[in-house]
Amino acid sequence: MNEFVVTISGKRREVRVLSPQTLSLDGQVYAYELISIDSSNYILRIDDKFFHISYHKKKNGEFLVTVDSETYDVLIQTSLQEKAAKLIEHKTAGSRKIDIIAPMPGMLLKIKKGKGERIRQGESIMILEAMKMENDIKSPKEGVILDIHVQESKAVEKGELLFSLE
């Protein structure tokens, strides 16, 4: 249970917690110490270097981890979880439907495309106004719009389903 696979900045790292004082990162052994300040803030020592770390949990094993001035999206899985996830991924590889969600809360200024329209990769589908700036919501890939789930001039929440394409 002490073997973990961490995905950070697109890289896969392997961490083994060997004892309450030692661990290995990609096979290299380090001494460590973890001191809790409160439930979201810690001091971490790795060998002779200290870091102030803040974190909070997002979903499905994802953490937002801040180390000094750097903030990382970190995905953490036990080795077992990684294997299971790979199996599931394999099974669903046949389905090609993609859901595009709102990257931030805002107001839907304009919907430029309609249901059934063929679109290119990077083509602007709608304009979302947030923080007083107009942001183009672009299609991540080529395809056909299956459905548009939102209306013009309406507010949307972060993570709300905007449109689906195939």
Add this chain to the structure above:
Amino acid sequence: MIKKILIANRGEIAVRIIRACREMGTTSAAVYSEADRTSLHVRLADEAHLIGKAVSSDSYLNAEKIISLAKKIHADAIHPGYGFFSENAKFIAEVEKAGLIFIGPSSTSVELMGSKTAARQLMQTHGVPIVPGTTESITSIDSGLKAAEKIGFPILLKAAAGGGGKGMRKVLHPKDFKDAFEATQREALKSFANDSIYIEKLIENPRHIEVQIIADKHGNYAHLFERECSIQRRHQKIIEEAPSSFVDECTRLNITNAAVNAAKACNYTNAGTVEFLMDSNKNFYFLEMNTRLQVEHPVTEFITGIDLVKEQISIANGHRLSFKQDALKVSGHSFECRVYAEDPSNEFLPSTGRIYEYIEPSGPGIRVDSGFNRGSVIDVYYDPLISKLVCWGADRNQAIRRMIRALNEYHIAGVTTNLSFLIQIFRNKDFTDGNFDINFLEQKFNYFDALQLNEAREKSSDAAAVFAALIKTLRISNGTIQNEELTTNNWSNQLYE
């Protein structure tokens, strides 16, 4: 005599003004919207008044509420900060009519300079060089396209009432004109309540140089040298510095003279900024005048030792400038970084949420003007500026090393910030050599490549990876205690499994 000032703004600039008031023994009255209960300006002001809902039109952009509140609480003056009402001539006129002092220029000066087209005409007649383009606003796509073709693509579409980089679009080809025209008009209407726009020729690879000017009500004018703000993304300034590494003594003399002439042309009083574009041959063109305190004013304060906000209040009180032009000297070098809640690795999407840890850098030569603190919420309703990190150094190189040091010390958790992006810019050789123009970030700088070369980041990434695994172990082995601790943490609902 001004005894109480109502600050018609929010965020770091409201805090900045409150601090000046405190030092001068003047009472500060803050206003806040329902979304800003946790903001720093509310906590620091002598008194704070709730004025409305989060949406600006009900709060920070509601003239009636602000002016009637000022009268009700017996404020003598209103300081607008930047943005919101700062360059709204109609608002200023209403403040003047209500018998209150507006800390800034007169409504007449603002009106003259507020219309970019009128300002261009005025500058032309006063011998200040302007960027080629229309001096009238364009009303239709057809007439606009004709004018644009006459000036020659590429062109810029700009909101006549604009400023701060908003309501502005580059158009490279005639075929893109229609979409750009409509989008600029919409943004202009939304941001400035005025959809009139005009065309300027796009000056190729210019640098953005601006001059801080100040004038009292006794006809004394002064400049506080130039600032360079060429490091921009989507026309938004990100890093500013003073003095400019590009401007030599002779150019400095000419451009500061032009700026003072521009201020005199509109009978300007109080603090203001005259913006220019400078081409590679050091020719400069009037861009616009910002009739307010600028976001980047701290770099000027660092190199001159003048407190611009106190000076503004003193001028509004009818006093003369506290210094003589001849006594001013450029001392050292200063940089400002705008720290935004946005994700540089995901197309700079704004990031919202509660800040659950906040530790500012400090030490020699560092100043942080922040509007938020631990527990504050960064909301979708306003600009995502968290703070301005400003530093001073004996020369440009020392200031650069100091800024990198300070950026590395800055710890903000809960929202994604552009701190890492700023660090990579300060490590870029073209930037440190002073070899850049306003297209630097778009054309010459690759954030992701720069990240690969940053060894310090590798260490912190190792730490993050190790940390995640340790937290996971704690949860597995010590689940009950850990869970209890987590559920008492109300910073974020997302904490729970």
